[in-house]
Amino acid sequence: MDLLEAIVNRKTANSKFADKKVSDEHIELLIKMSSHSPSHFNSQPWRFIAITDEAAIGNIAKIAGDSMVQLMNDGRFWKQYRKYFRFSEDEIEKTKDGIHIDHLPAVLKPFVRTIFSETGGKVMAKFKVPRILGNDEEKLVASSPLLFVICLTKEEYKKEELSGFYSVISMGAVIQTLWLVTTSLGMGMQFISTPGEIPGNWKSISDMLNIPGDFEMCAIFRMGYVDPAIKRPAIDWRSSQRKPIEELSFKNKWGTAIK
Template sequence: MELIEGMLSRRTTNGAFKPDPVAREHQHLLMRVAQAAPSHFNSQPWRFVLIEDRATIEQIARISGESMTELIDAGIFFERYRRYFRFTPQEMDERRDGIHIDHLPGPLKPFTRQVFSDAGIKLMRQLGVPRKLGEDNRKLVAGSPLLLAALLDRTEYRPGELSGFYSVFGLGAAVENIWNAVGALGMGIQFVSTPMELPRQWQAIRDLLRVPDDLELMAVYRLGYLPEGEKRPSIDWSSRHRKRLEQFVSRETCDVPEREGTETEEPERA
C-alpha cells in the first residue's frame, strides 16, 4: 500500500529546487529503479546522462529560456496546446484533464480566458511576458542541481517498426519508475520540454551532450531536492485532476463504460 500511495501522490515540480547537490547515492538509486523497468526481450534500450557540470546546465538553461521566449512570442506554444487549457475550477472538474491556468501576472488576470487568443498574445508582447517567462524558465533550469538526459539505442529505436514502439514503451516505463521514486527521496522532477519544440535548439543540446550517431536524444529532465515552500512561476497551472473511470475505462468491449464504485459480481455457478 505504501508503494501504491506513493504512485497516487506523484507530482511534477513547476517551482525551484534547493541548491543542494543530489547525493550520488540517490542518483544511482534512481538509475537502478529505471533499470528495473520492463523492456522487450530485456533489451534495455534506454541510456541516461547525469549532468551536474554547472557550465553545461547553464547552457541548457539558456537554450530552454530562449526557446520559451520564442514559443510564447510567436504564439506557437498556445496554438499548439490550446486544447489542454482550462480556466475555471468548474471546467477542470467537468473535463478532469488538461491544466487549470490559475496563476497569472497581475495585468493579465482580467483577461484570463482571452490571454491565449491573438489579442491576448499581442498584449503579452506589449507587457514583455514572453521575455519574463523565458527568464523564469532559464532560472528554473539553471537552478537545478541535476539534469537527466534520456536517450534510446538506435539499433532498437527504429520509428515505424515494432521495435520503435517497444523502445519508447520501455523508456517510458523507466522514466515513470524514476518519477515515482523521487518523492520518496524528498526530490522533484520536471520535463525540460521547450527546446524540443524547436529542432535547431534540440540539436544544440544534442551537440552540447556529444550524443553519438547510434543514440537518439529523447528527453531532458531537471531534478533536485524540494524546498519547504515553493514560489510559483509567473504563469502557472495545476493539473491534479484525473478522469473518472467511465471516462477512460471500459468493460468487455469499448462501448461499455466502467462505472465508479460498482461491486464485483460473482459469476453464477452451475
C-alpha cells in the same frame, strides 16, 4: 514511502528546488531503480546522463529560456496546444484534463484568455509574457542541482517498425519508474520539453552532451529536493485532476461499464 502513496503523490515539480546538491548515492539509486523497468525483449533501449556540472546546466538553462521565448512569440505553439489550457476551476473540473493556469500576476488575470490564445501575440508582448516565462524557465533550470537526460537507441527506435513503437512504450515505463523513485526520495522532477519544439535547439543540447548519432535524446528533466516553502513561478499551472475510472475504462468489452 508506500508505492500507492508515491503514485498519487507524484506530481510535476514546477517550482525551484531546495538549494541542496543531489547526493551521488541518490543519483545512483535513481539509475539502478530505473534499470529495472520493463522493455521489449529486455532490450533496455535507454541510456542516462546525469548532469551536475553547473556550466553545462547553465548552458542548457539558457537554451530552455530562449526556446520558451521563441515558442511564446510563435503562434504555432498556441495553435497546437491551446486545447490543453484551462483558465478556471470550473473548466478543469468539467474536462478533468489539461492544465489549469491558476497562478499569475494580478494585472494579467483579466486578460488571461486573450493572452494565451492563437491571436493573443500583441497582448502577450504588451505584458511581456514571453519574457516572464522565458526568465522563469531559465532560472528554474539554472538553479536545479541535477538535470537528467534519457536517450533511446536508434537500433530500436525505427519509426516504421513495431520495435519503434515498443521502444517508446519502454521509455514511458522507465520515465515513470524514475519519477516514482524521485518522489520516494523527497525529490521532484519536471520535463524540459520546450527546446524540443525549436528546430536546432534540441540538437545543440544533444551535441553539447556528445550524444552519439546512433542515439536519440528523448527527454530532459530537471531534478532536485522538494521544498514546499518555495514560492511558485510568476505564471504557473496545476493539473491534478484525473478523469473518473468509468470514463477511462470498460469491463470485458468496449462500452460496458467497469462498475
